[in-house]
Amino acid sequence: MEFRALCEEFRANNQIPPEKFDLYQVKRGLRNPDGTGVMAGLTLICNVHGYLIDDAERIPDKGILTYRGINVEDIVEGCRRENRFGFEEVAWLLLFGKQPTRSQLEGFSKLLNSCRELPEYFAEDMIIKAPSRNIMNKLGRSVLALYSYDDNPDDPSLENNMRQAIQLIARLPTIMTYAYQVKRRHFDRQSMFFHPLDPNHSTAEAILNAIRPDRVFTDEEAKLLDLCMILHAEHGGGNNSTFTTRVLSSTGTDIYSAISAAIGSLKGPRHGGANHRVMMMMDDLMGHVKNWESDDEVGSYLEKIVRKEAGDRSGLIYGMGHAVYTLSDPRAVILKENARKMAEEHGMLRKFELFERVEKLSPDVFAKVKNDRKVISANVDFYSGLVYEMLGIPSDLYTPMFAVSRIAGWCAHRIEEMETCGRIMRPAYRSLTHEKQYIPIDERE
Structure with missing residues (x-):
């Protein structure tokens, strides 16, 4: 029996007409009709602001991201002004839920450093002996495998969860760099x-130290x-991978299962995998557009991408638009x-x-091809891959860097x-099946 025939069998019996979703008011993607997310929980951790609501209408607004109530722009500026690393403080x-004092931050950074080493024989058994072409796949498998190296993996107490969380934050960059080196050698x-x-080393310095053959990097690059x-x-909490973490955690399962699932979610091209897709899209565009300075030529090729005539035929301009x-x-x-600053220097x-230019032209391209005049802008994935490229981060690590x-x-x-x-999270799905009679096997067609 061929797989193609099995797929045809599936298609013949598993069609749901699109109008049924509207008929039963199904909120596909857990989205309301206006595109906003369905309210699924409360959190003190983060707020993502991208629009205002006026008379039930979404009004476009400047994007604001806050961590525990503090604007991320202020966090970035504070670290820049004081010329120090900030990821450990953000963690x-x-x-x-509160900014650390200097002594708390120093102690926390030392704790993370002490947890970076992987368990004995873990690298040999789980990474070197089982290489993967895809680093995200290896991250997920390795995190799940850490369960077997934990003497107390299932204890749901705050104390145990905190220990495991800090160890995972410290170890994931190490797993990533090991997996990358093994992939280089094997494949x-x-x-x-x-x-x-x-x-x-800070976390950023540790990563550059691990992936560069000569271990040489500048302070500017690390920062x-x-x-x-x-x-x-x-x-x-509403982004797909974080929601995945919360869904699994609501069952009471162990942290390794929850974080491994989140990594699998982030791997998808509609989520964290988009930064790699941006670079692939741009490489394709650069190979087909002769005059990069021409709005007409670039715009024409973007129209082909949206019409599914170019690129990966998905119809997506990766890195443009966001749910919020x-x-x-x-x-x-x-x-x-x-x-921009780094591009000038390099x-x-x-x-x-x-x-x-792609960022500038994309909204008009969508309006022209799809008659969609929704306000869109570049998202974080659009420029992150370019920054990674200028830092010498290999493309294999674009999405894994998101994960770590x-x-x-x-x-x-x-x-x-x-x-x-x-x-436990338990949303509903409406069944469209109708009652059928059981047919003996020799009477089936």
Whole structure:
């Protein structure tokens, strides 16, 4: 029996007419008719603001992202002004709900450093002996495998969850860099190298130290990577991977199962995988558009992409638009400013300006091709891949870098769900089946 025939059998018996969703008022994607998210819970961790509501109408507004009530722009500016790394502080803020004192931050950073080493034989048994072409896949499998290396994996107490959360925040970057080195050796036939960890490194420095053959990087580069991690660390309970964390946590399952599932969610091209798709889309565009400075030529190719005649035939301009943000995504605004500066320094200004041109033209392209005049702007994925490229981060790690940053938010939501909700998530699905008679097997057609 061929798989194609099985697929035809499935299609013949599993069609749901689109109008049925409207008939039964099904909120597909847990979205209200106006595009807003269905209210599924309460949180103290993060707020994502992208529009105003006036007489039940969505009014576009400047995007604002706050961690525990503090504007992420202020966090970024504070770290820049004081010339220090900020991801560790953000992890503390998300977990505990208050900015750390200097001594608390120093102690927390030392604790993270002490937890970066993987359990004995873990790297050999779980990563080196089982290489993966996809680093996200290896992250998910490795996190799930950590359950077997934990002497107390199922204890749901706050104390145990906090221990596990901090260990995971510290270990995920190490797993990522090990998985990347093994992938290079096994699939790319290149040298792999495992540098010793430096106890004085921030998380961003530890990552650059692990992926660069000569271990050489500048303070400016490390702080730019740290900035990316700050901006990716959290984005509210409704984003797909964080909601996945909360759904699994609501069952009372262990933290490794919940975080592994979140990684699987983030891997999807409609979620964290979009930053890699942006770069693939832009590489394709650069290969087909001769004059990057021409609005007409670039716009014409974008129209082909939306018509599913070019690119990956998805009809999507990756990195454009967001479920909440309208006029702007504050993360994209910050990354764009830093990307321009770095592009000027690295002789990549022409490429950066092409990204700007795509950002500028995309709304009009959607309006022309789809008659869709919804206000859209570039999201964080649009510029993050470009920043990673200029930092020398390999494309294999674009989405994994998202994961090693977002785990801070996942763990905060995991603990909040366990401590404040206490009820398993159980949404409803309406059945469209009708009663049928059982047919003996020899009488079936």
